[in-house]
Amino acid sequence: MKLQRRVPRWSVIGSLGAAAMVLLGMVFAQESGKLPSSYAPVNLNEDFAAVMGRMKAAKPDVMKRHLDLLNERYDLSNRPAAGMAMSRSKPVQEGVRVKLPKGVTWEQLAAMAPEEIRDRTLFPAGFLPLPHPNHAEGGMVFPQPTIDEVKKLEGRDLTRFDLDFDTPDQFLPEFPPPIYLTIQPDLGDVSQGKLVKLTNYYQLFNGILNPKQLEGLRLLLTAFPQQQFNATEDRRSERPSTGVACFDCHVNGHTNKAAHLVGDIRPQEFRHRINTPTLRGEGKQRAEAPSNRKVSAFQPSQLAEG
Numbered sequence: 078m079k080l081q082r083r084v085p086r087w088s089v090i091g092s093l094g095a096a097a098m099v100l101l102g103m104v105f106a107q108e109s110g111k112l113p114s115s116y117a118p119v120n121l122n123e124d125f126a127a128v129m130g131r132m133k134a135a136k137p138d139v140m141k142r143h144l145d146l147l148n149e150r151y152d153l154s155n156r157p158a159a160g161m162a163m164s165r166s167k168p169v170q171e172g173v174r175v176k177l178p179k180g181v182t183w184e185q186l187a188a189m190a191p192e193e194i195r196d197r198t199l200f201p202a203g204f205l206p207l208p209h210p211n212h213a214e215g216g217m218v219f220p221q222p223t224i225d226e227v228k229k230l231e232g233r234d235l236t237r238f239d240l241d242f243d244t245p246d247q248f249l250p251e252f253p254p255p256i257y258l259t260i261q262p263d264l265g266d267v268s269q270g271k272l273v274k275l276t277n278y279y280q281l282f283n284g285i286l287n288p289k290q291l292e293g294l295r296l297l298l299t300a301f302p303q304q305q306f307n308a309t310e311d312r313r314s315e316r317p318s319t320g321v322a323c324f325d326c327h328v329n330g331h332t333n334k335a336a337h338l339v340g341d342i343r344p345q346e347f348r349h350r351i352n353t354p355t356l357r358g359e360g361k362q363r364a365e366a367p368s369n370r371k372v373s374a375f376q377p378s379q380l381a382e383g
Contacts, residue, residue: 125310132239132313140241143210147243150176150203155247164266167251175203209350210243215338216305216313217321218242222252223272223333227325230274233300235325237313244334244352254331259360261285273329274298275322297323326353 123131147153152175157168177183178199186194186201194200209215219235220242228234255266256273267285271277275298282291300320302308308317326335332355338348 163251218336226272
């Protein structure tokens with residue numbers, strides 16, 4: 078006996094109705110031209126040279142506006158802490174860097190009720206979400222040391238013609254960061270002071286990692302097309318690009334604080350800026366599966382904290 082699956086009539090009617098509503102919405106949007114879109118424009122009306130020229134011309138004003146915001150909110154001076162340094166001796170910065178409104182002290186704020194702080198507009202702006210250097214545009218922005226080293230090792234250029242990286246070097250992790258393996262801590266820094274890339278990972282890790290780990294590391298070092306770095310005319314690099322690799326942001330399994338906007342369901346203007354988090358310690362994390370079974374989180378080649 079052959080079983081036949083019947084589709085409920087209401088589901089067909091509902092699907093057709095939903096499709097009709099979508100089509101009507103598209104027609105209305107095209108005719109009115111007034112509805113906001115969740116998407117950045119992809120059907121370009123300018124050629125690439127015109128877009129690049131326009132954005133290059135706007136870049137100084139865009140960066141000045143953003144850097145003025147940073148300096149208004151934060152103390153960005155170079156104040157290294159005495160006796161505190163990273164693995165390769167880069168100083169760690171000290172002190173509270175969020176600026177207060179004029180004439181207000183931390184002690185005064187602590188004595189106020191939340192409602193008073195709100196009504197007098199005294200909440201320190203440095204605790205508000207930090208926007209992307211050009212929030213309407215968004216996309217990945219890389220610090221200069223990463224740009225220079227990737228270009229030297231692989232020939233890929235992560236420079237954006239429309240934006241520069243905004244965080245001062247003294248607030249970034251040391252570059253490149255060392256790598257200590259949880260499985261073989263006796264080896265010390267297995268990166269040998271180098272930025273791990275597709276051109277050198279095999280020489281660095283052959284005989285240390287197993288074949289499966291080497292293949293996983295290779296994928297983390299392989300560039301894939303990304304919105305600002307690709308081969309099409311909507312890119313923000315001067316020349317067509319093969320893309321961005323995972324370890325361009327998570328350098329040596331750590332971070333270089335590359336900036337981006339979080340990918341989620343909100344429209345562009347409501348998306349939050351993110352600075353790339355470190356991957357170190359991920360092997361120690363646990364996630365609760367739907368079946369209530371504990372499973373290991375993503376573990377990038379057993380990289381440990383350094």
